[in-house]
Amino acid sequence: MMNIQVKIGNQKFDVQVGDITDRPVQVRVDGELFEVWPEEPHDGGVPVAPVSTGLSPKTERIKASPPAAAGNPTSVTAPMPGVIISVTAHPGDHVVAGDELVVLEAMKMKNPIRAIRPATVCAILVNPGDPVKKGQTLVEFSS
Numbered sequence: 001m002m003n004i005q006v007k008i009g010n011q012k013f014d015v016q017v018g019d020i021t022d023r024p025v026q027v028r029v030d031g032e033l034f035e036v037w038p039e040e041p042h043d044g045g046v047p048v049a050p051v052s053t054g055l056s057p058k059t060e061r062i063k064a065s066p067p068a069a070a071g072n073p074t075s076v077t078a079p080m081p082g083v084i085i086s087v088t089a090h091p092g093d094h095v096v097a098g099d100e101l102v103v104l105e106a107m108k109m110k111n112p113i114r115a116i117r118p119a120t121v122c123a124i125l126v127n128p129g130d131p132v133k134k135g136q137t138l139v140e141f142s143s
Contacts, residue, residue: 037098037114076113076139078132082106086128093121101139
């Protein structure tokens with residue numbers, strides 16, 4: 001992991017970034033683990049993955065999902081409290097890692113919540129407008 005310090009406004013954050021060629025990239029911000037899906041550059045340049053601190057508009061580009069559990073996780077949970085803005089996946093859908101499942105608004109920012117592995121959606125447990133808590137199950141997989 002690469003260790004860097006990021007300053008946003010007057011706040012400093014200690015950030016550890018894993019292998020940027022992995023998808024998702026493992027990022028630890030002040031001790032809290034995130035998985036991010038950097039946007040792929042259209043010009044062949046280096047991918048950019050801004051850190052989600054809620055302090056910068058650039059963070060809307062993050063495709064955050066909770067850290068994967070050991071083995072084969074059977075659900076995706078909310079990485080932070082917020083309100084569900086939209087649901088893009090449906091029961092029976094076959095998804096791959098990186099596919100958008102729902103969009104969660106937190107601190108006035110829209111955060112796409114994405115599949116963390118190939119799977120079939122078994123159940124969507126939220127609807128647009130639903131408030132959710134950190135760690136609440138949003139989507140369950142059948143495989």
